[in-house]
Amino acid sequence: MVSVILETVYAFLISQTDVIMTVILLLVLAALWSMYVPNKFPPGPVAWPFVANSSGLKGDLSEFLIALSERYGGIFSVKIKGRKTVIINDIDMIREALVKKEFGGRPWRFFNDVLSEGGKDITDCSYSPEYVARRKLLIRLLRNATVRQRMEEAAREAFLQVKNSIDDINGKPFNPQPYLALVVGSAATSLCFGRKYNIDDPELREIICAFENVNERFDHEVLIEMFPILRHVPTKGVRESKKAVSDWLMLIQSKIDQRKSQHNEGAVYSLLDGLFKFLKDADESGRDVSGWLTDVNVRQILSNVFIAAMFPTVITIAWFVAYLVNYPDVQTRMQQEIDDVIGPENLLLSSDAGTLRYCRAVILEVLRIRTVALRGLPHKTLENTCLGGYSIPSGTEIWMHFGNVHMNSKYWHEPEEFHPERFLDEDGNALPTPNTFLPFSAGRRKCVGESVAMNLITFTCVSLFQHFTFSPAPGQDKPSLKPDSSEGFSQFLPYEVVAKRRTGRETD
Template sequence: MLLESILSVSLTYKLIAVVVILLVALMIWSIHRPSGMPPGPRGFPIIGSMLSLTENLYLDFLQLAKEYGDIFTIKIGSHHVVIVNNYELIKETLVKKSTDFAGRPQTFTGNMGSEGFKDIILSDYSPSWKLHRKIAHQAIRNYASGDKLENMMRKDAIPLLTQILEDNEGKVIAPRPLLFLTVNNIVAQFCFGQKYTLDDPELKAFMDIIDDFAKIAGNGLVADVIPWTAIFPTSAAREMDKVNNKYLGMIYKKFYEHKQKFDQDNLNDLIDYLLDAQRQAKEENADNISSLTDTHLVQTVSDMFGAGIDTTTHTMDWSIIFLTRYPDVQAKVAREIHDVIGRDRLPLISDRPNLPYCDAVIHELMRIRTVVPMSVPHKALVDSSIGGYVIPKDTWVMVNLWAAQMDEKHWDNPQVFRPERFIDKDGSLKAKQDNFIPFSAGRRVCLGESLAKPEIFLMFTSLYQSFAFSPVPGKELPSLDGNAATLVLRAPEYEVVVKKRI
């Protein structure tokens, strides 16, 4: 009996020792970096360097670049993530090797929001992705390049904004809800042909949903970077699921309303164009019909609506904050608009070449406060390389657009707000600069760029044509510090005094 007890205890200790050795080996393996990859902080077992990162990843990565160089590897949870921090390396990644790095990481949050990666923004590079991007791009071109966008803004969105601002003339206002209303009306008209008023309950619901996404998700949930933790339900995951279902429910409602009254000879918005593509595929018994399910179409609308509102609203937010702090720039903008257009008619897209200073201010705003500073993460689809370093297949790659826009090698005093950097000696807007990439670049360049540019130009010039914004007396100037929750660099809460230009 005694011998059996001794042997039993001995066996137990051996098993414990084996388990401990395996756990130690697992921990060591978890921080091991494959040979040839860029250098970087080793981090802790399992969690990597998660504890040292904030919501403002673009600033965290700039600091790490000072120690490890413009390309480095950081362990975030279970994933080795390569960070690219200058324009030359970003160009190699997104343009020269665009197909190599056209993939997207498949995360817990992404799967939830995209209903199994059936969208455009988060889905992997595939024939299905190319098809939906092509359809959406054509719809944007039809809407933005013709007179639909211009007429809608001149007849509906801008007059509504103008009326509200006139009603508050001389008062202290918080501009963001008004900007959100205006941008929402523009994007909602494009996506599903609907207009809102400031007191519309559905508008308020959309505003709350976007705010809730930012508060709950930040830059993602733990399960996004440590996948096995998804088996443990968390309050954040439950709240995210709840908000996501509410948002998608609203989009599905719009979609099925359109489907009931669809007329192939009368295509007015994005949902109509998507339904027409679905109709054609069914009639032709096309091979791509499996990529044109109702879920795929709703996800495309969801992408265009959600992303289009958030980014443009915050771009306009930053414009008011900066021009309030730089009244000389604001006065020069108004003067150019009045000299070229006058005060009695709203700006047109065709006015853009004749308003180079306004265009330069918009460019400088997009440079100094790039609203998606880290872009959307990429994934290597094949074994490849960046800057001479090995990048194994399936590695996550993040490009720091902020670093490129603030690089002293390409921009003189990049921290200074100076629109003149985009003006040529003859007073015209400089030709496109390759290192100006607020919408990213390559195959995964922002799909909404061709809609956002004319939209922002018309909003910007219409706003400063008629109104002046100034600091609230007795209060500090609006802060220039943002917070990059859900990848979007959000302006802080702020107030200004609005006055009509006479």
């Protein structure tokens, strides 16, 4: 009996030792693998196993990457959150990578995967025939003149209500961000669902609130990004992320169902109407689109467009207000142009936008100096490839450092200076934007909403400064121009300003 027990204990210990030895061996192999640098891989600092480059663990990632670009130049590699990442700063290499199909993947991110229901959208879907088909369809729908006209009407109506609300504040300090979100949010709901809301409609507030809850969860789960297996552990963070997404997607689905019941077949006033019509036409002509456009894909395209439209557009307009409060001369010159071209009261029409050359230059300068997507959205190589004489294996994460390109003195004269005139010739005519200007990226995965964004930004910025003069809130600092870049986006710090109603041509 004793010998049986002893044998069992011995066998148990041996098996435990085996397990421990195997785990240690696997960890050593994984550590070695994580430190392995492929032949002719872009140079970079030595990294700790698994995690990141030591100096990149603390402090501002943007500053760390800029310091590395000064040391390694146009292309280098660095380990971030456990991933070997190639950072490209050189404009020719960026442009080459952006047009090459093999750079068209997207790396896996826990939250994006949950939000996109496994890449069923456009932004988080890797380059594939299904992705190309959805992207093409969205580009076509975004060009629809009726859809655009309706969206502009919604922005105009929302702006008039926001203008009244700002009037009601009566020169007291306020935070403009929620007002900007209402204008852009109204335009985005019209664009996506064909619904126009009053800015105090609880339904609109509910959509914006659910969007903000989702927005806050991006890039939260740092540990899961490093060790994806942890996504299966139902921590508080994982539960909160999933809850925010499920509330958001249920809301989107409810808007789809509402519209379906009211939809006048054939009429296209929004992206959703366009998607319904496309599906109906495909069905009638016997075309099978179920491989790339299911009900889930429809929900995902709308969720994707709403988030992609709201987030960077509101941030850009908020930067615009912050800059113009800091640069009152630029504000005055812009108001003069607005008074001359459209008058002090008429609302801007899209046909006027081309004649507001100085306003356009100011907007482009804000997009340059405070590039919202500092490093674009991450790309991933889909096969082994080369760039700039280096070899990059399939599956490598790629960041195009647009923010750094926009602030590089090799490409821009005095890049730290806020100088809208750089986009104008000596006679004040608009210059074509240089090929080093990439706030919307370029190539195969370029932002599909550039012209929608430019319409919304131009309309909102011009209308705000046509009707109000913005200045610092008494007793408070001017809005900070230092970005918070901790999440890879150039976020502004919350600020308050004062808006004084303009009465006609007071800049004369």
